[in-house]
Amino acid sequence: MQLCIDTSSRYGGVALSDTDGVVVEARLWHSTANHTTQLMPSVAELLASRKLSAAELSGVAVALGPGPFSALRVGVSAAKGLAMAAGYPIIGIDTLALEARAHLTPDGIVSAWLDAGRNEVAAAWFRGSGERVREDEIGSPDALLDDEPAPPDGVLIYCGEAANSRRDAIENAEASGQASHPAAVAPWTPAGRLWALAELAAERLRDGDADDLATLQPYYLRMPTIGAPKRRDTVRQGRSAAASTQN
Template sequence: MLLALDTATRLMSLALHDGYRLHFEATWHTPNNHSIELTPAIQRAFAQVQITPADLAAVAVSLGPGSFTGLRIGLSTAKGLALAQNFPLVGVPTLDIVAYAVPAFEGRLVAVLQAGRGRVCAQGYRWSGPVSGWAPTGQAEITTWAALVDGVEEPTLFAGEIDDNGQALLAESTPLVHVAPGAWGLRRAGFLAEIAWARLRTGQTDDPALAAPIYLHQPGVPHP
C-alpha cells in the first residue's frame, strides 16, 4: 500500500493506493491548518482501510511549487514515515499532478496554482502520447494571469487553481484560450499515487534524507 500526501496549497489531499486500486481518498480545502489537519486525516484513512504504517510499501508527496508551510509539513511527514519504516519516498512536482488528470488536448496545456497577491505558479506541458501523457516544457514560473494570456500563440488549455480574476481574464481573451472544467483541476492524491506507482516500478525514488521542496521564490521575500 502507498500513502500519497499533497499539502502544497490550501487544497489538501491524501490517498491510499495498492498499485492497482484506490482504497481511500480525501480532498478538501483548509484555511492554512495543514499542521492541525494532516495527522488526524492520515489516522482516519488508516482506520477506514484497517492498516497501520507498517503495512505501507512507500509514501508519495507533492514537492512543490506551493506554500512554504504546506510543503514543509507534507514533506516532513512523508520523510518521517519513510525513515521510520524504511520504505521508499517518491516526490512529485505539484503541477505534474494537475496535468495528470487532464485528457489529451491538441495544443498546449498550462497547469496553474495560486501564488498569492494576484500571481500564479504556471508550468507548460505537451501531450506525448497515451503512455507518457503530459511532458513538461521549460520551467515552472511565477507570473500573472495577464502575462499568461498575452503569451498565448496557439490553442492552450488552462487547468488547476483558477480564481475569479483568472476566469474573467481567460473568458475575455483570444479564442485560442480554453479552460478545463473545474473537476479536472482538482488536485487529487489518487493521481499523485498513480504517478508514484509508475515511478516505483521503474526504480525512480528519492532519498528521504535528501528530498527537498521545490520553491519558486524564497519564503518571506517580497515579490512585485
C-alpha cells in the same frame, strides 16, 4: 498500499492507492492554516478504516509544490518522517505536473496554474507526453496570457486551481483576441491532484524510481519572504530583555 499526501494549497488531502495507482479511499479538507491539525489525524483515520498500520504501506508519495511555504513543509516533513520510520520508498512529484496530468492531449499544450501569492500565478506548460515546453514561471495572469506558447495543432488547455478561479479572465482574453490561439479552461476539483499523484507514484515505484529521502525538498519556485517578527514575539522578547536588565 501506498499513501499519498497533498498539502499544496488550502485544499489538502490524503489517499490510499493500490499498486496500479488506483485510489481506494481518500480524505479531503480545506484548511485556513497550514494543514498541521488535519494531516496526521486524517492519515490515522484513513489507515484505521482499512485496518492497516503505517509499517504495512509499500511507499509514500507527496506533492512537492509550488505552494505556500508552511503548508508544503508540513506535507513533505510528514511523508519523510513516515518513510524514514518504516523504511519504505518515498516519491515526490511537483504539483503543476499533477494538475496537468488528467488534461494532457496529443495535439495540445496544457498550461497548469497555481496561486503564488501577491496576485501572481505559478505556471508550467506541458506537451501531451508530459514533457515541459519551457521553464516554469511566476507572473501576473495578464503577463502569462500575453506570453503563452501556441500549440502547433490543437487547443491550449488551462488547468489547475488558479486557472479555475480565473476562468472568466482567461475566457475573456480569448474572446477579446488577447489569446492568439484556441483555449479552454478545464474543470477543477481538489481530488484531481491526489488521483494524479497516486497514478504517477505507482508508475515510478514499479520502475524503482524512488527519491532520495535525505535530499527530497519542497519545490518552491520562489523562496518565501521572511518578514519582521510578529508583535507578540516583539513584546515577549522586550519583556525578556527588560527582565535580564533588572537582574
